[in-house]
Amino acid sequence: VGVAVSAIEPALELYRDRFELVVAHREVVQEQGVEALLLDVGENHVELLAPLGEDTPVGRFLAKQGPGLHHIAYQVEDIEATLEKLKEAGMELIDEHPRRGIRGSLVAFMHPRSSGGVLTEIVQPAGAGSGH
């Protein structure tokens, strides 16, 4: 689950110090215009997203609706095959082709219009995939 925050440090105080979640990873992802921080929740993550500037997707999200839940991401084994399947199922894609995400992953977003108002992402971790 991606959570949009204005800045990482105060969010860390909330999630790490009060909620006592463990920080798994921190990275500036230029391609997405964010500084991202992964916190472990079981085998899944909460991902804090702070914008690198106002004219970024998360910057515009914050300007429009303030901090809060931003998107949900599902891990897939083969992002190209999954994108193909979603397209065939009539899903509207923001990314027809995968882009680079956190930790060397490949990511693609679906449009909230076709996913019940939820910005939905698929993620293929680095090292996975069928070698397309």
Next chain:
Amino acid sequence: VGVAVSAIEPALELYRDRFELVVAHREVVQEQGVEALLLDVGENHVELLAPLGEDTPVGRFLAKQGPGLHHIAYQVEDIEATLEKLKEAGMELIDEHPRRGIRGSLVAFMHPRSSGGVLTEIVQPAGAGSGH
């Protein structure tokens, strides 16, 4: 992650048929004014929430901002102890005392004001807890 939907059936078409998630549980939770449906995502869940009426928390959420991400829930072992700790840490609670949630769980919500704009829930599954 809780997702507010207008009705369960069309949401099922999206999450079960297109995203191929497995339905773990379905229940009308009168205390929360919702019909809820749990879908497995690894060891965690996406929870679809359809309101039982307009004058319910999810009904008002939908009227205000339409379908989409609603809340995030963390599993805890001892909800009373966790509430105590959160209160001491200065968190603003919607529920000072646990209420009944899905599958016989105990649940309590924190106010988004003190959790970075995110409606945040803690859940003690049925059968857990320290016997307070």
